[in-house]
Amino acid sequence: MKLVPLTDRVVLKQLEAEETTASGIVLPGAAQEKPQEAEVIAVGPGGVVDGKEIVMQVKEGQKVIYSKYAGTEVKLDGEEYIIVRQNDILAIVE
Template identity: 90%
Template sequence: MKLVPLTDRVVLKQCEAEETTKSGIILASAAQEKPQEALVIAVGPGGVVDGKEVTMQVKEGQKVIYSKYAGTEVKLEGEEYIIVRQNDILAVVE
C-alpha cells in the first residue's frame, strides 16, 4: 500500500530522536524531544488551493524541517507518517 497525497499535501517520515546529547548524556525515551526534521516520502500534485495556484517546492527524498504542531500522524503497515500541507514546511535541509 502506498500513500498518495492530494493537492498541496506532503507525506513525511520523521527522523529518529536523538538518544544522547552532544556531551554524551544518554536520554530516557520520555526526555527525548520529538524532532521536527523529516524525510519527504511523497508529494501531492499541487493545483488550486483556496483560489490560489500552488506549485510544489519540495521533492521526494529531501530532508525538511516542519512546524512543531503541524500535520496529521498516520500509521500504515507498521510505519508512522505525518501528512502536512506544503506551507507547514519551513525549510529544506541540504
C-alpha cells in the same frame, strides 16, 4: 500500500530522535524531544487551493524541517508518517 497525498499535501517520515546529548548523557524515551526534521516520502500534485495556484517546491527524498505542531500523524503497515500541507514545511535541509 502507498500513501498518495492530494493537492498541496506532503507525506513525511520523521527522522530518529537523538538518544544522547552533546555531553554524552543518554536520554530515556520520554525525555527525547520530538524531532522536527523529516524525509519527504510523497508529494501531492499541487493545484488550486482556496483560489490560489499552488506549485509544489519539495521533492521525494529531500530532508525538510516542518512546524512543530503541524500535520496529521498516520500509522500504515507498521510505519509512522506525518501528512502536512506544503506551507507547514519551513525549510529544506541540504
